[in-house]
Amino acid sequence: MKKSTDIRVVKTQKALLCALDELIKTKKLSNITITELCTKANINRNTFYYHYNNIYDLLAEYKQLLMNEFSNVLDANRQRHSRTGLEICNIIYRHPSFMSIIISPNCDLDYFDEIFGLASEKARILMDKNHEIKTTEDNLICTYCNAGSIAVVREWIKGGLKESPEEIANIIIQASRTGPIPLLFPNE
Numbered sequence: 001m002k003k004s005t006d007i008r009v010v011k012t013q014k015a016l017l018c019a020l021d022e023l024i025k026t027k028k029l030s031n032i033t034i035t036e037l038c039t040k041a042n043i044n045r046n047t048f049y050y051h052y053n054n055i056y057d058l059l060a061e062y063k064q065l066l067m068n069e070f071s072n073v074l075d076a077n078r079q080r081h082s083r084t085g086l087e088i089c090n091i092i093y094r095h096p097s098f099m100s101i102i103i104s105p106n107c108d109l110d111y112f113d114e115i116f117g118l119a120s121e122k123a124r125i126l127m128d129k130n131h132e133i134k135t136t137e138d139n140l141i142c143t144y145c146n147a148g149s150i151a152v153v154r155e156w157i158k159g160g161l162k163e164s165p166e167e168i169a170n171i172i173i174q175a176s177r178t179g180p181i182p183l184l185f186p187n188e
Contacts, residue, residue: 009051015041016048016058017097024104029055056109062098063111066091067118085149085173089165092153099157116150145176 019041023032032055038045052058073087092099102111149172156168174183181188 012041012043012047012051013058013062014097015043017062017101019043020055020058021097021100024101024106026106028106029101029104029108059098059101059109059111062095063102063115066095066098066115070115070118086165086169089153089169089172092157093161093165096157096161099161103154103157112154116153148172148175148180 016037019037020032023036023040034045034048034055037043037055038048052061069091070088073084073091099112101107102109102115152168152172152175156163171183
């Protein structure tokens with residue numbers, strides 16, 4: 001389903017992703033049929049097949065959409081790390097069903113790692129351009145910050161995105177700047 005502003009297309013895609021999010025909670029992605037998905041989404045199978053060949057096409061297209069959004073944010077905000085973190089959290093927040101699907105233990109795709117691997121790689125490249133990563137220690141610190149940020153995002157998604165994007169971006173930025181210990185034990 002190509003990016004569209006047609007409200008019917010947007011509603012159809014949202015219905016499919018919401019239905020898939022529900023189905024994947026109890027069933028492996030590879031075992032979910034188009035019929036089940038369409039029934040759950042209250043979408044005609046012909047409508048599904050008009051846009052996609054299979055469920056993997058739906059997810060691959062959505063993955064590419066998110067990777068493009070992440071790339072655009074990272075490319076546009078080369079100097080403003082706090083703004084970049086907030087914009088990435090906003091993207092995640094706008095796509096709750098897809099994010100929930102890709103972190104599900106029943107999802108047999110590694111889309112979460114692909115998406116955030118791209119984000120980490122671009123962030124490292126931008127960091128290197130703005131502050132040369134000269135030593136192994138610099139590299140390890142970048143790795144630590146990226147891994148911690150990804151872990152926070154994963155837990156946020158698992159928890160149902162209850163916190164605002166601003167709250168999550170702030171946690172990630174503060175923990176990356178000061179480390180987690182001062183945040184956990186502020187009086188020590």
